[in-house]
Amino acid sequence: MATFASVTNKKLAKIPVTELMLLMVAIFWGTSYGLTKEALIFTSVFVFIAIRFSITFLCMLPVVIRDFRCGLNGDWMVAIPTGAVLSAIFFCEVYGVFHTSASNAAFLISLSVVFTAFAELVVNKRRVTNVLLVMTMTSVLGVLLLTSSKEGALVLNKGDCFILLAAVLRALMVTLTKRVVEGKAITTSTLTAVQSLVVASIAIILAFIFQSSSEISMPNSLTFWLVMAYLVIFCTLFAFYVQNYAVRKTSPTRVSLLMGSEPLFGALFAVMWLNETLSLVQMIGGGLIFFSVIITSLWKEDVVV
Template identity: 60%
Template structure:
């Protein structure tokens, strides 16, 4: 029996961590794709379309979860959905007004912020090694995203991204605190959060845009981007995050997903034919080492 438990735990860890790394890969590609999608529509309408489609696709699963009595504590999705709305408002507004390198660096601050919040909110002792890895990861991100030809400075978009990084840390830590020992399926949590983001985006869109000025884009490129973001960067990503945060520490979740700037840089090199300097490549290596180390050495 004891061997069986150990085997189950080992299997769970082997599933959780690759899922989070896939999230990092998909989110790494989302910055450039979001910028491209915003050429066709406004920030809040873009968010509304993305998350409305996410909710519609998950609606059959949500209904089935309720029929099976898996969602007695569905109300916990409300506060996390509100925080998620704020994250996306700040993140997409930031991406539309700043460079990809500044956005990647600032959003990665959520790694170390999560470690600090975990101590304060969840009253959990975080290992020194985890702090070291978080700081090293941030250093790697800075090296990876630093443009040596330009002076680093903060504009309006950068401040939005910085706020989003703080909210990401709050989101991961709060979700862990709210969902522990609660009866709500991970799929339902993802669907309800998406509904809250979609509704709040639609309300804001209707508030500042007259109805006759709200137009759904009809370009094929826009809808290809939207479906990619919905399926891989929203549906899969938030299911994986909600799944993982219930099975490991919030700091570990954030650190593993903190490798997304590395994959963003690789996407830029392969898809956009951009080049990386030696310092940027070294920063990428540091991030990969931190991710591998936290997967193998750090206990949640």
């Protein structure tokens, strides 16, 4: 008993603030797929992304100006490549959500958890621990069961392929961010703001290239702006600040695993808010995700190099 207790005390720790914040991101992102589909009723993909990230950048601008005046952002240009990757993620993700179901999108985007483990090995030359790998596979199995249909089949359409590409890019995003900002003079606020500016700029340029002037007009629906306010505050400002903060504190695979639990919270949101029901298989899937999240949060991580 003493031996078991000593091992447990070495490996387990209280849930830190970083993990709790990542789980909050998963909760917000779990509700974002349906809201994004609703917002796209009123505008195009390019305009939607441009508005969302322009507002995000403007909200962050006062803090960024303060950070620059304090001399904290000497290496701010390292954020530009990560902003380019983030723009690709959102183009694929939003376009994919527009052409597929929310459940398919939730499952496919969660595969970024697996891709991140491989990306860490290739990009950062780091192999994650066996415990984290096992929890990664457990989470993916849980998501598959949670989002399974009665027929049990998963047929990939055009939208699904874009979501799958977004999952690969998500893995690259967190891994690349870890690599480029490590030891650099740039605040998390500025990192988030520069990324948002890059995404908004690319979206605006593409909108003017591929769309007519009438298609670029601002939506006048109150529903659209209420949805946009929620997405900007909770799913963009808060979420990407936390992601950038967490990547600097822990491994990309751990970050992806905790944020990859978003389908669980999406399903719980559907049950409580939309009065949907879950089958026994889906409840088992949710339980597996919950188990992997708890173990990942409590397990003291040792990254193998």
